[in-house]
Amino acid sequence: MKYEEQPITVITIDELLARTTRFFQDGYRLVQIGCTKVDGKFEINYSFDKDYRFENLRVELQEGGTLPSISAVYFGAFIYENEIHDLYGISVMGMNIDFKGTLYRTTVQYPFSTDTKKEDDSCPGR
Amino acid sequence: MSRQIIIPFGPQHPVLPEPIHLDLVLEDEIVVDVIPSIGYVHRGLEKLVERREYTEYVYVAERICGICSFVHGLAYCQGVEGMMKIEVPERALYLRTIWSEYSRLHSHLLTLGLFADVLGFENLFMNAWRLREHILDDMEATTGGRVIQGSCKVGGVRRDISSEKLDQMVSGLNELEKEMKELTEVFLRDSSIKSRLCGVGVLPKKEAYEYGAAGPTLRGSGWSIDARKLGYAAFSKLNFEPVVETQGDCYARCAVRAKEMFVSIDLIRQAVQKIPDGPVEVKVTGAPDGEYFTRVEQPRGELVHYLKGNGTKNLVRSRVRTPTFTNIPPLVAMLKGCELADVPVIVHSIDPCIGCAER
Numbered sequence: 352m353k354y355e356e357q358p359i360t361v362i363t364i365d366e367l368l369a370r371t372t373r374f375f376q377d378g379y380r381l382v383q384i385g386c387t388k389v390d391g392k393f394e395i396n397y398s399f400d401k402d403y404r405f406e407n408l409r410v411e412l413q414e415g416g417t418l419p420s421i422s423a424v425y426f427g428a429f430i431y432e433n434e435i436h437d438l439y440g441i442s443v444m445g446m447n448i449d450f451k452g453t454l455y456r457t458t459v460q461y462p463f464s465t466d467t468k469k470e471d472d473s474c475p476g477r
Numbered sequence: 478m479s480r481q482i483i484i485p486f487g488p489q490h491p492v493l494p495e496p497i498h499l500d501l502v503l504e505d506e507i508v509v510d511v512i513p514s515i516g517y518v519h520r521g522l523e524k525l526v527e528r529r530e531y532t533e534y535v536y537v538a539e540r541i542c543g544i545c546s547f548v549h550g551l552a553y554c555q556g557v558e559g560m561m562k563i564e565v566p567e568r569a570l571y572l573r574t575i576w577s578e579y580s581r582l583h584s585h586l587l588t589l590g591l592f593a594d595v596l597g598f599e600n601l602f603m604n605a606w607r608l609r610e611h612i613l614d615d616m617e618a619t620t621g622g623r624v625i626q627g628s629c630k631v632g633g634v635r636r637d638i639s640s641e642k643l644d645q646m647v648s649g650l651n652e653l654e655k656e657m658k659e660l661t662e663v664f665l666r667d668s669s670i671k672s673r674l675c676g677v678g679v680l681p682k683k684e685a686y687e688y689g690a691a692g693p694t695l696r697g698s699g700w701s702i703d704a705r706k707l708g709y710a711a712f713s714k715l716n717f718e719p720v721v722e723t724q725g726d727c728y729a730r731c732a733v734r735a736k737e738m739f740v741s742i743d744l745i746r747q748a749v750q751k752i753p754d755g756p757v758e759v760k761v762t763g764a765p766d767g768e769y770f771t772r773v774e775q776p777r778g779e780l781v782h783y784l785k786g787n788g789t790k791n792l793v794r795s796r797v798r799t800p801t802f803t804n805i806p807p808l809v810a811m812l813k814g815c816e817l818a819d820v821p822v823i824v825h826s827i828d829p830c831i832g833c834a835e836r
Contacts (some may be wrong), residue, residue, distance in 0.1 A: 354559050355707055357770050381689050382772075383781050383798035398770060398782065403707055406772065414581035427689030434802075435514075448809075450510075455835070456516035463524060 353382065359396070359407040364419065367397075370408055370422045374399045379406065384431035386439050388464065393441060397421070416426075422447040430454075437464040479504040492595045492821035495831035499824070502571035502815060511812045513805055526795035527727035531557055531765055531786065532631050534795065538759040538782075541797060543624050544587060545775045547580045547616075549833075550561040550629035550784075552773045553795070553833035555709060556784040557631045562610075563761060569633035573751040574711040575643075576620065576628060578748075579771075583612040584776030585734045585741075587830040589664060592731060595825045596673050604660055608620050611653055612662070615646050634756025643749045650742050657742075661735040678811040681725055689808040690780020691800040693737070696828050697729035715747045715753035725771040727826040734828070739795045764790050775800055797805045801827065801834040 359424055379399035381411040386396045393412040398405065412418060418435070420443050433454040440461035462472040482503050488496030496517040504508035525537050539546045551573050558565055590605030594836035613623045619638050620626035628635050637644075664670060680690065685698035695702055696719055703719035703810035705712045720736040765786030773780050778800030785794040804827045811823050 354562070355709075355770075355772065359768075375687075380686050382779070383783075383796075383803070385783050385796040385798065387785055387792060387794040387796065389785075398781070405772070407770070418674065426687060426810075427803065428804050430689075430802065436701075450512075450514065453514055454516065455519050456514070457521075459517055462521055 353402070354407055355382070356407075357405050357407060359409050361409045361411070364410050364412065368419055368421065369423070371397065371424050374406070374408075376423050377401065381421075381428060383427040384428060384435065385439065386435045386463075388439065390448045393439060395435065395441075405408055417444055419443075420445040420447070440464045480511065485696055486820060486824075490821070492825060493829075494591055495829065497824070497829060497831045499812070499820075500818065501812070501817065506817050507819065508812050508815050509818060511809045513699065514811060515805075515831060515835050516626045517835075518832050520835045523795045523797060524526050525786075528790045528791070529594070530790045531792050532761065534792065536627070536654035537632060538795070538797075539627065539629075541624050541836055542799075542830055543641075544584050545580050545777070545780075545829060545833070547576050547620075547626045548773055548775045548780060550626070551577060551710070552771045552780055552782040553784070555773065556631050556632050556769045556771040556782045557772060557786075558813075559610060559784055560767045560784060561763065563632055563759065565633050566756045566759060567753050568637070568755045570711045570759045571748050572634050572636075572638060572757060573629060574715070574748050574828060575638070575646075576616070577710065578744050579616050580743045581611050581776045582738055583616065584828075586612065588776075588825075589660075589731070591736060592822075592825055593670075593802075596669065596670060597822050598667075599642050601660070601663055608660060609682055611649060615649060618642070619646075630667075630758065632761040634755070635758070639759045643752070645751050650745060654739065654742055659660075659736055659737070664735050666730055670731075671728060673797055673822060674731055674826075675724075675726060677728045677819050678815060678826055680700075680807055680811050682723070684809060684810055685807060686726065688810055690778075690805050690806045692775070692828075693733040694778065694804050694807060697733045699723040704772045704779045707772060708710045709771075709773055711748060712744075713750075713762070714742050714751060719745055727822055730826045730828075733766070743746040751766055765792065769833060776834075777801055777830060778804065788808055797836050799830070799833040799836070801830045802827070805834070819821055 382398040586609035593601035620628040768790035783796040
């Protein structure tokens with residue numbers, strides 16, 4: 352069975368704009384931006400593709416931190432950045448279209464901002 | 478400059494199969510800006526991954542969408558298998574391919590029918606859905622479910638299809654193909670359809686790529702990008718070329734879907750010819766640890782499932798990026814400058830699945 356190579360490069364928030372601009376200039380398309388909350392901090396993955404070559408950048412953000420928008424580089428990024436704001440409560444600065452918290456109209460504010468459930472019942476024998 | 482007015486479009490609207498809301502900023506009859514909002518059917522399904530065992534979550538993943546249910550199940554299972562480096566039996570990979578292409582056939586017939594309905598062509602709508610019934614009948618006969626198939630599992634598939642049934646399916650598709658040709662001829666040649674679709678909602682090639690379009694929306698603007706070319710399931714062993722149109726308008730997106738149905742039928746024929754004998758599942762032990770991005774080609778375009786595990790029976794994250802979600806920015810671009818009367822046609826041309834997009 353064929354499994355896709357998927358390199359993930361961890362970068363700092365300060366490097367984010369420069370690195371995404373380089374991907375854009377090299378002809379990569381933005382595949383997705385996704386957030387995961389792990390151990391009290393946020394991991395934000397930026398995925399790119401060119402000719403079926405998959406690349407990922409990852410930034411780590413502490414709670415209360417601010418993320419710079421890449422929507423000036425990739426226009427379509429605004430939809431992911433608004434999603435991250437509405438589900439996780441992360442502030443994203445400089446979005447080209449800012450819904451100000453109204454993209455997802457959830458009854459619970461920032462529903463994904465709670466820590467993931469801690470499980471200690473590993474099941475190695477299953 | 479004319480006075481600007483805002484017209485709310487949706488979430489409940491006669492042409493919308495699912496609830497998306499657009500604030501259309503108009504000057505006279507021309508749309509000058511669009512502000513989309515979603516969230517009416519957000520269910521938080523991704524969060525459930527923390528509460529369901531990883532082998533059970535496939536049932537939740539399949540319920541993300543009622544149209545491409547099987548493909549969501551497949552993407553999720555592939556993600557777990559990628560994390561755990563599970564070798565899925567060859568026969569299961571072929572069966573997954575066959576059901577994926579059946580999903581594409583019924584989804585494209587569904588959306589083409591709805592498209593005809595949007596255009597006011599009721600007879601064409603009914604004919605498209607009549608053909609779709611045959612596809613759904615085969616899916617039900619082979620998986621047990623018309624809408625939610627439940628046939629994919631981590632490590633393989635739950636059901637096999639006998640050789641006799643596979644042959645019957647191909648015979649059925651051969652017959653159906655003739656009727657599909659008649660149907661698509663109308664979509665591609667009828668002058669009233671062309672007059673409503675040609676030159677409407679144009680998404681130029683450069684913008685389609687840069688704005689993140691996926692699937693027929695991307696291929697309708699001249700890009701030969703199709704996640705099946707990654708070779709997941711049994712696609713690496715089958716021959717096909719993505720359908721590409723270059724005009725970037727509503728007609729091009731409609732034409733891509735119409736022509737893709739014949740590619741799907743051909744892929745099913747090839748898969749039935751090449752499917753090997755053998756088991757359809759392997760026993761899965763242990764718990765996933767690590768992370769994996771899976772990419773598959775849903776009927777609406779590239780679907781991404783990101784999974785992260787920590788060695789326990791519950792994953793810590795399931796992130797689903799659906800093609801409709803990534804097609805929203807291109808939709809905003811298509812709508813700017815169009816006439817109000819064309820909005821329903823343009824919205825429908827991306828084949829929006831909001832339930833899928835909101836998860």
